[in-house]
Amino acid sequence: MKECRKWSADLTALAQNELAGDARQRLEEHLARCASCSDQLRETQELLSRSEYLPRLAATTAFRERVLHSVQVEKELKALSVLERGRLFLGYLAFRFKGSGRTRTLVYATAAQLAVLAALLWFSDFFEEKDPLTEIRSFTQDLADQSSNFSDRSDDRSSGRFLDQENESNRSGDYPHRIIEPFAAVPAPPTASIFEMSWEAPVEDLQRKIEQENRYELSRYRMYARLNIRCKNHVRFGRGGDDRTDYAVGRGLRWLHTNQCEDGSWEPGGINQGDPNASVGVTALALAAFLSEGYTRHRGQFAASVGDGLHFLLASQDPQGNFGRIEDEPSISLFNQSTAVLALAEHFILSRGEDQEALALGVTRLIDVAFHKTDGFGVRPPEPDAYSDTWAAMALRTAVMTGIEVPGLLQAATSAEDQVAILAEKEPWRTVPRNASVSTPPLYSASEGALGALFQEDRTLRLKDEISFPDRNDPQSLFTLLDAPDFREPSFLFFIGTELCEDRDPLWGEWNQRVKEILLDSQQADGLWQAEGNWPWIDGGDVYTTALHLLTLQVYYRYIKLEENCR
Amino acid sequence: MKPKNGADLMLRFAQGDESAFESLVARYEQEILNFFYRLTMERHTAEDMAQDLFLRVYQAKKTYQAQTRFRYFLYRIARNLWIDLYRKKKSAPSLIALGRPDTPQGNSDAPGEFTDRDSQTSPPEQAILHENKRRLAYYLTRLPEKQREVIALSMEGGMRYAEISEILAIPVGTIKSRMHAAVTMLKKWMKGEGEA
Numbered sequence: 001m002k003e004c005r006k007w008s009a010d011l012t013a014l015a016q017n018e019l020a021g022d023a024r025q026r027l028e029e030h031l032a033r034c035a036s037c038s039d040q041l042r043e044t045q046e047l048l049s050r051s052e053y054l055p056r057l058a059a060t061t062a063f064r065e066r067v068l069h070s071v072q073v074e075k076e077l078k079a080l081s082v083l084e085r086g087r088l089f090l091g092y093l094a095f096r097f098k099g100s101g102r103t104r105t106l107v108y109a110t111a112a113q114l115a116v117l118a119a120l121l122w123f124s125d126f127f128e129e130k131d132p133l134t135e136i137r138s139f140t141q142d143l144a145d146q147s148s149n150f151s152d153r154s155d156d157r158s159s160g161r162f163l164d165q166e167n168e169s170n171r172s173g174d175y176p177h178r179i180i181e182p183f184a185a186v187p188a189p190p191t192a193s194i195f196e197m198s199w200e201a202p203v204e205d206l207q208r209k210i211e212q213e214n215r216y217e218l219s220r221y222r223m224y225a226r227l228n229i230r231c232k233n234h235v236r237f238g239r240g241g242d243d244r245t246d247y248a249v250g251r252g253l254r255w256l257h258t259n260q261c262e263d264g265s266w267e268p269g270g271i272n273q274g275d276p277n278a279s280v281g282v283t284a285l286a287l288a289a290f291l292s293e294g295y296t297r298h299r300g301q302f303a304a305s306v307g308d309g310l311h312f313l314l315a316s317q318d319p320q321g322n323f324g325r326i327e328d329e330p331s332i333s334l335f336n337q338s339t340a341v342l343a344l345a346e347h348f349i350l351s352r353g354e355d356q357e358a359l360a361l362g363v364t365r366l367i368d369v370a371f372h373k374t375d376g377f378g379v380r381p382p383e384p385d386a387y388s389d390t391w392a393a394m395a396l397r398t399a400v401m402t403g404i405e406v407p408g409l410l411q412a413a414t415s416a417e418d419q420v421a422i423l424a425e426k427e428p429w430r431t432v433p434r435n436a437s438v439s440t441p442p443l444y445s446a447s448e449g450a451l452g453a454l455f456q457e458d459r460t461l462r463l464k465d466e467i468s469f470p471d472r473n474d475p476q477s478l479f480t481l482l483d484a485p486d487f488r489e490p491s492f493l494f495f496i497g498t499e500l501c502e503d504r505d506p507l508w509g510e511w512n513q514r515v516k517e518i519l520l521d522s523q524q525a526d527g528l529w530q531a532e533g534n535w536p537w538i539d540g541g542d543v544y545t546t547a548l549h550l551l552t553l554q555v556y557y558r559y560i561k562l563e564e565n566c567r
Numbered sequence: 568m569k570p571k572n573g574a575d576l577m578l579r580f581a582q583g584d585e586s587a588f589e590s591l592v593a594r595y596e597q598e599i600l601n602f603f604y605r606l607t608m609e610r611h612t613a614e615d616m617a618q619d620l621f622l623r624v625y626q627a628k629k630t631y632q633a634q635t636r637f638r639y640f641l642y643r644i645a646r647n648l649w650i651d652l653y654r655k656k657k658s659a660p661s662l663i664a665l666g667r668p669d670t671p672q673g674n675s676d677a678p679g680e681f682t683d684r685d686s687q688t689s690p691p692e693q694a695i696l697h698e699n700k701r702r703l704a705y706y707l708t709r710l711p712e713k714q715r716e717v718i719a720l721s722m723e724g725g726m727r728y729a730e731i732s733e734i735l736a737i738p739v740g741t742i743k744s745r746m747h748a749a750v751t752m753l754k755k756w757m758k759g760e761g762e763a
Binding site: 008009011012013015016018043044047048050051054055056057058059063064066067068070071074254257258262301303304525526 | 604
């Protein structure tokens with residue numbers, strides 16, 4: 001007990017990842033022997049994790065207006081005090097020289113006083129001596145009274161850019177033609193269409209709707225866990241996550257938040273450093289990490305980051321719907337387009353329908369770029385790039401989940417999944433049968449593309465010389481991928497983890513345990529995962545790596561089964 | 568494109584670029600608001616203090632020198648405002664009613680507030696969950712001033728011990744012990760031991 005007392009402060013520091021080096025090692029050795037201290041650590045971690053869900057405020061447009069108005073008042077008061085001082089000085093001069101015969105001076109001084117007086121009358125509101133803060137507060141009270149009439153989804157707030165006049169047309173709600181209004185503002189009665197069901201509806205009601213309505217529209221509710229804390233905790237712990245993964249995700253998101261550029265983008269690293277076009281894909285991935293936690297531009301402590309990131313993506317879209325410029329290397333364009341559509345689609349679902357027009361345009365363009373009616377799906381048919389194709393398949397499937405009506409979307413999504421599944425059909429240890437029917441959970445097939453990429457001769461030739469490759473006939477050989485840092489490409493960990501977790505694959509338990517430990521150990525104290533490994537064709541830098549590792553640790557609750565019990 | 572950090576923006580503002588000040592407000596308003604909200608759990612007070620803070624930042628235009636990170640500069644101002652308020656009040660902030668959180672519409676699903684949409688649970692479970700959240704928020708405001716500011720800087724500012732130490736100009740060891748004392752007290756109160 002006496003020994004335990006000396007560790008108590010260190011336990012708190014360890015829970016916040018503030019302990020390092022020898023001190024950490026000694027404490028961890030002690031924890032391995034002491035159940036009581038382990039319990040204390042767990043209690044501390046639980047308490048601190050609970051703080052993530054405390055009520056928080058979102059900065060409203062009214063608040064920002066108030067701040068800027070107070071600054072304006074400050075400027076005017078300063079100007080006024082200068083005039084006041086001038087007036088007093090001229091008054092003194094007039095008094096001083098009134099008897100000296102310097103009539104001209106007196107006249108000039110009087111004229112100046114009159115001019116100053118006129119200026120003061122112009123600012124007659126400030127004539128009385130007032131405490132500036134009192135005045136500001138009475139003004140802002142008026143503003144607050146007015147703002148109570150603002151709607152929940154006012155255009156100003158949804159834009160996230162109060163003073164950005166150049167991108168007025170990108171503000172949500174400005175589009176003249178809404179195709180569908182999928183969500184009602186209030187919870188609808190149980191007999192309502194699935195489009196009108198509230199996020200607060202019990203899962204049993206959703207399940208009943210499965211029998212009645214189109215499954216694609218229902219699948220958006222697979223993101224339910226992102227908005228329901230109890231459900232999220234249930235699936236996270238049930239699928240192999242824990243408080244440590246929760247902490248790691250929190251730290252990683254915080255790192256992303258503090259490293260966001262002023263324009264809302266995130267800077268790509270590696271070979272793409274300094275290329276603004278490469279920011280599109282990396283920004284979309286960073287946004288996906290925030291969206292996995294249910295943060296939207298109106299919701300949660302990182303709402304501002306999400307809003308700024310979405311603003312950047314929307315601003316990067318051209319009238320044809322391309323996100324970023326068209327690259328000579330089509331796989332880059334497809335990656336940018338796919339990840340941007342993925343992010344917008346997820347936000348569309350979580351925010352109940354924002355930025356619909358931009359999303360529809362982006363999806364249409366993605367289909368044009370990636371879906372070839374004669375040659376099939378893919379960036380360079382008949383020789384597809386499995387990496388880009390997988391992202392495209394994920395984006396299209398998520399677009400289907402939104403329920404928006406875009407011609408050819410369902411066909412494109414199905415074709416995309418067929419294509420990436422074909423790549424992996426060669427692998428006998430893939431246990432999920434390819435199933436492109438509507439009952440296929442959205443991402444089973446999409447992640448198989450990554451596996452196919454590992455075994456394509458032309459892409460693995462270099463690596464084969466350096467390391468013995470997994471045996472295609474031995475499923476356990478999958479784990480040799482984790483042994484060498486060069487094989488732990490972030491998107492592979494995400495794709496494979498998604499497939500194994502979604503499918504409840506027998507390999508999932510061991511895979512999750514090993515990947516979890518690798519990621520938790522390699523995360524730096526400030527939340528960053530540094531890019532490592534030697535991937536010549538995928539070199540996204542620190543933001544790319546961090547975003548994808550976050551998505552990997554969020555895989556437990558990004559999607560749930562609709563029959564999942566979240567109680 | 569290099570990130571424009573707060574110091575860059577402040578220096579641009581000092582050189583006469585008013586839009587840089589607006590960018591500063593946009594960049595930091597959310598976290599500053601929530602820092603004050605964590606300390607006071609009163610929306611209007613938090614907004615008033617955040618407004619005062621940005622006004623002080625505006626007034627510091629001519630005297631600001633980028634000798635330290637801008638966030639440290641910002642949080643020092645925030646901390647000074649908080650101390651002024653704390654000394655004026657000289658008592659703990661008001662109790663939060665256990666019926667509803669402090670929101671403008673008095674609604675737990677008020678826009679802009681991240682709350683637990685937990686209608687999946689039974690009403691008694693839901694009530695317990697909400698009550699625990701409010702109890703934690705309330706107990707945070709009952710912590711002594713020095714512990715409260717350390718917790719708030721960590722929770723809302725996302726600061727490491729070393730950063731908090733620089734802002735408050737006290738050793739890291741002191742931060743560590745204050746944090747530990749705060750967490751110990753919170754755990755005790757949440758278990759129902761002792762009086763807050």
